[in-house]
Amino acid sequence: MRRAGAYVVAAHTARGGRSGVRRPQKIAIAVVAGLFLYLSIYTWNLRTGHLDALSSYTGLDISGFILRPGLWVSDQVVGFWERYIYLVALKQRNDDLHEEADRLRRENMLMSARARSAGRLESLLGFRAPEQWNFSGARVIAQRMGPAGVLATLTVDRGSASGVRPDMPVVMPEGVVGRVLETGATTASVLLLTDANSRIAVIGDENRSPGMLSGQGYGQPLILRFVNLNALIDSGELLLSSGLSGLYPKGLPVARVTKVQRSDISLFLTVEAEPLVDVAGVEEVLLLDRAVGAGPEEGRDAPVDGEAKDRVSGE
Amino acid sequence: MYPGSNVTAILWWGAYTLIGVWAQRFVPGVDFLAPGIVLSMQEQGGARTVWLAVIWVLLLEGMGNLPFGYGVAWYGLLAVFYIMGRWLFEARSLLFVCLLGIGLGVLHPLLIYFLASLGNLAVPMETSLVEGALQAATFPVIWLAADKLFPKGLRQDAKPL
Numbered sequence: 001m002r003r004a005g006a007y008v009v010a011a012h013t014a015r016g017g018r019s020g021v022r023r024p025q026k027i028a029i030a031v032v033a034g035l036f037l038y039l040s041i042y043t044w045n046l047r048t049g050h051l052d053a054l055s056s057y058t059g060l061d062i063s064g065f066i067l068r069p070g071l072w073v074s075d076q077v078v079g080f081w082e083r084y085i086y087l088v089a090l091k092q093r094n095d096d097l098h099e100e101a102d103r104l105r106r107e108n109m110l111m112s113a114r115a116r117s118a119g120r121l122e123s124l125l126g127f128r129a130p131e132q133w134n135f136s137g138a139r140v141i142a143q144r145m146g147p148a149g150v151l152a153t154l155t156v157d158r159g160s161a162s163g164v165r166p167d168m169p170v171v172m173p174e175g176v177v178g179r180v181l182e183t184g185a186t187t188a189s190v191l192l193l194t195d196a197n198s199r200i201a202v203i204g205d206e207n208r209s210p211g212m213l214s215g216q217g218y219g220q221p222l223i224l225r226f227v228n229l230n231a232l233i234d235s236g237e238l239l240l241s242s243g244l245s246g247l248y249p250k251g252l253p254v255a256r257v258t259k260v261q262r263s264d265i266s267l268f269l270t271v272e273a274e275p276l277v278d279v280a281g282v283e284e285v286l287l288l289d290r291a292v293g294a295g296p297e298e299g300r301d302a303p304v305d306g307e308a309k310d311r312v313s314g315e
Numbered sequence: 316m317y318p319g320s321n322v323t324a325i326l327w328w329g330a331y332t333l334i335g336v337w338a339q340r341f342v343p344g345v346d347f348l349a350p351g352i353v354l355s356m357q358e359q360g361g362a363r364t365v366w367l368a369v370i371w372v373l374l375l376e377g378m379g380n381l382p383f384g385y386g387v388a389w390y391g392l393l394a395v396f397y398i399m400g401r402w403l404f405e406a407r408s409l410l411f412v413c414l415l416g417i418g419l420g421v422l423h424p425l426l427i428y429f430l431a432s433l434g435n436l437a438v439p440m441e442t443s444l445v446e447g448a449l450q451a452a453t454f455p456v457i458w459l460a461a462d463k464l465f466p467k468g469l470r471q472d473a474k475p476l
Contacts, residue, residue, distance in 0.1 A: 045384070
């Protein structure tokens with residue numbers, strides 16, 4: 001009897017032992033299966049962009065809907081204040097603007113003559129006509145938002161419903177701001193030129209030395225890469241978009257060179273630049289769109305919606 | 316659950332989401348919605364938490380600019396931390412919530428590093444570390460505020476078993 005009882009206890013202990021081993025195994029299997037599922041979905045989305053599109057057309061748009069009423073109220077209050085409280089400063093401001101407009105008219109007269117002359121020369125030499133671009137305004141409703149907003153971006157109040165597409169250049173009168181990263185129906189996010197994943201093909205305004213301008217984060221200087229050691233480039237020189245990437249039109253002011261250093265160990269000059277636009281204080285921007293009939297440059301395909309996140313660093 | 320509780324819940328969680336999104340506009344990198352997930356699990360759990368998580372994942376992913384995956388891992392691991400932590404701690408204790416905040420604070424830069432590496436993106440890690448510290452510090456404060464303001468009619472612990 002005692003022997004039989006001992007067997008029962010032994011069997012029970014063995015069962016208990018086995019179930020004790022099984023539990024960590026089950027947890028391990030669940031962890032591996034969860035990780036596998038997660039990475040599968042992640043990879044599938046990287047390839048297709050379906051989930052990115054879903055989140056853009058839901059989350060990004062919903063955040064836009066949430067922010068817009070508050071911004072509208074804020075605008076009304078600020079507008080009221082500026083219209084009525086600062087009315088006394090309007091006369092002075094009006095005089096300044098008149099003066100500036102006169103100066104710009106004079107400059108424009110000279111520029112127009114030169115532009116007409118350049119057009120005539122280009123047609124004489126058989127150059128292909130440059131692409132035409134349309135400008136349209138958009139309002140900044142937020143800078144980067146949320147814990148997953150790790151790239152330096154802006155959110156603007158226009159989306160695919162009003163013709164905004166990924167990779168459209170975003171500018172201000174002072175210079176380039178960045179390009180559209182992704183779009184919702186009524187909202188879009190813009191990758192700033194100060195972000196480390198931004199690349200813009202540029203050329204020096206005076207010495208015409210080409211290079212690739214990339215950001216290092218807000219407050220950090222921009223870096224001009226791949227400028228040959230024997231290339232001519234001066235501190236203070238304006239950098240213009242070269243148009244080689246096919247995303248930006250040629251000739252947009254992008255940045256100003258602040259430092260040129262010759263390295264003993266590199267084949268390229270170390271060149272730093274500063275953006276012409278203070279991206280932290282941007283309130284309105286201009287979106288550039290190719291005019292109808294003006295396709296992208298030869299050899300490059302038009303950007304496809306949903307691929308922008310894959311091509312963040314791929315200009 | 317009394318008849319008006321669904322309407323109250325929708326209104327309360329709607330207002331919480333609205334405030335959370337505005338807060339995220341002013342303090343980038345910090346998730347003000349995550350304490351809501353914990354509060355919802357403490358008070359209701361089940362389908363309502365899942366709905367909130369789905370909506371907030373879409374919001375986080377839409378507002379963010381990493382390839383899709385951060386929000387799922389973020390809230391998924393928060394739920395795992397919470398469920399595992401309940402084995403050792405009282406779920407509603409402030410100490411436990413502080414530990415959850417620290418967990419999220421550590422998780423944020425790790426997830427950013429992991430997803431940025433997978434997506435081949437250059438991301439400044441110093442910023443993520445600061446944001447992680449901010450997340451750890453703000454998490455219990457937001458949870459406390461939300462818990463204080465949570466409608467009595469929606470509380471599960473105030474009702475008879």
